[in-house]
Amino acid sequence: MNFIPLTRRAVGTLAIAAMSVALGLPAKAQTPPGVLVVGQIAEPKSLDPAAVTAANDFRILLNIYDGLARYKPGTLEPEPALAESWDVSEDGTVYTFHLREGVKFHDGSDFNAEAVKFNFDRMLDENHPFHDTGPFPLAFFFSSVEEVTVVDDLTVEFKLSEPYAPFMANIAYATGLIVSPAAVEQYGKDFGRHPSGTGPFKFAEWRSNEAVVVEKNPDYWDGAPPLDAVVFRPITDANTRTAEMLSGGIDVMVEVPPDALSEFENDRYKILEAAGPHVWFLILNAKEGPFSDVRVRQAANLAINKKAIVENVLEGTAEIAAGPTPPAFGWAYNDELEPYPYNPERAKELIAEAGAEGAELTFYVTEGGSGMLDPVPMGTAIQADLEAVGFDVKIETYEWNTFLGEVNPGLEGKADMAEMAWMTQDPDTLPFLALRTGAWPEEGGFNSGYYSNPKVDELLEKARVSTSQDERAELYKEMQTIVQEEAPWVFVANWKQNAVTSATVENLQLEPSFFLILRDVAKN
């Protein structure tokens, strides 16, 4: 056995070879011109818009597909996309869409009324031949759709079982994106890895856990995009994502950790921020224990220093929430509401009036989760504030999945308060699912704190079926005033999404929908 020379020389040669290969090559400009590299937070689950639920996946999908409608830039209001216009019947149950002519899917097949019907039937009809390409977890957004009818090649009619005001917001949401029926027929269950839509970028390649690549669609109906290609890279670790951005390996980074933002405050980068339709709150158990008294719930709102949480824990990446509806909803938001001030003295008085001094509170905190921001430090800060006004707060921490399994069935008999956050595309869904009496957990809703007010129920039911936006706005504003006063939740924060781009990236704007719209973005 010739151990010595082999080992030594081999090691030496190998090490030198490796180093020279690695270091000898000049560090090339890592992102080519015309190609935008986006650092995502995770590998997409699928590129079938009907099959996914995560904002991370939507960021890719919105660039491959179009829906019948899309959100007007900077708002959550639907504007025409694949449908040039639509009419709503008097009673709000029939929507007729007039489709854009001459649009083709990336695979060359025609976009028409049949394609629209195929898309919604695939999701909603269990007997559809391609229903097995699911499951379609968010299909219930369209559960009010009774029937989709092809009137002629470019006209399609949706019949709803009852008037449903958020319908158009859902049509413009990612779940309403239109896929190519021909591609679904060709690839079946694997369609999610061979997507074909009508969007500004065509799918090119998906290298598992490395990158999804999409290329310019020169025939895009709304004008070809300036970029030649976009690469979406999954980089799960936030520190690694930051390092990639600093080293020039990516051009755009989403969900920048607050403490890393300062790294980018120079002219090599641009920092983008936009408020989203997000609200972070504490569910209070209004059925039993100290929070069954409205004064104690108000006291909790007064005792928690939300300014400190937003500025110190979240480092300015969120704003103080005033009520249950995020300001991002514009027309539905009641801007006369002032957030509860930080007033521990008043909180103590209210607690004393209610006779709840020194009450023991069980507080469910999650370790992480969609939209939950920095739940553990936030929970600890809240615990400290509540203890300062005389409560005895016991935190129980759970992993996100387990947490949902504990909180969604209701807090009764288990806890007095729990962290929660929601992000929705319309102002209807959250209050409807989480504040109505009819949404108590045993009824299948998310009102885990058992808040109940017949007036609020009435306002919410009415707002959901009204077809007049002005009337809806009035109803929602009234609801917010009542709910803020009765404080079934502690309203804590509205998250501002952020992103960092290199200075060469132009025209990128963050949307309140949290979508990443790249059709007008350029890179110099």
Next chain:
Amino acid sequence: MGSYILKRLLAAIPVILGITVIVFLIMSLIPGDPATAILGSYATPENVEKLNRDLGLDKPLVQQYFIWLGNMLQGDFGRSFSLNRPVLDEVLERFGATLVLAGTSLVICSILGIIAGVVSAARQYGVADKAITFIVLIGISIPSFFLGMMMILLFAVNLRWLPVSGMYAIYGGGDLPDLIRHLLMPATALAVVATGVIARLSRSAMLEVLRQDFIRTARAKGVTERNVIWRHALKAAMVSIIPVIGVQAGFVLSGAVYIETVFQWPGVGRMLVTAILTRDILLVQGGVVIVAACYVLFNLAVDVAQSLLDPRVTT
């Protein structure tokens, strides 16, 4: 030898089956279910029930396990619902990446560890020995993910010598030099602790061998010191070093979970973590079966190598 290997392989089957039963049970015992993971805030009992039905998770646990086992024995590992593709495709692809990373790492730590240990032993209590012992102690004490992050900061962000993460460059890569550039930091970070362990054990193994009679005989015959150490002593010491390398292979494989996360390496370790968080039981099962099989095979190879080196070990 052939029948011994066959016997060991047969014995591995119940081990792997046992592991699948345990993993299946643990995955079913942890709270939360896949439907809740997918639906997030929209997980109403009604939606969860429907989705679980669509995913085929509404059947009793035992039935689910045997359906999985039956399919697996026919080579069908099922479909991952969190990734929406066949489990086997995903696992094999990812496992290849892990093998490259862990394999390189194992080679690095074996070579460096043995050299450090031998040099240390040959110069017992000398300057080299003390320096190596000190460095080894530091290496063993630094958590690999921390070392990884520091390496990224220095070599990728500040010096810009190496890419931060991934396995290949997105554009213009894909060849061997590109792979080596991406591999250098993660493989080194992963190797550091194991190098320390191997160095320490090589040192003590060598010291023991160097005290034996045949070494004194060799020296008395006038064999050069270099040959005594690298040819005679090391060969004898390898008998006790090789099993340590076998154990370290397990540590390197499990350490890959952290390193793959830090360096965004598309390997099986990171896949398993994600699969557990999304309660993707089929993907977890598939991944664990492959990793366990690999571990069993590697240990078998170590035992065989040892019996070849040491005539006292019989098969």
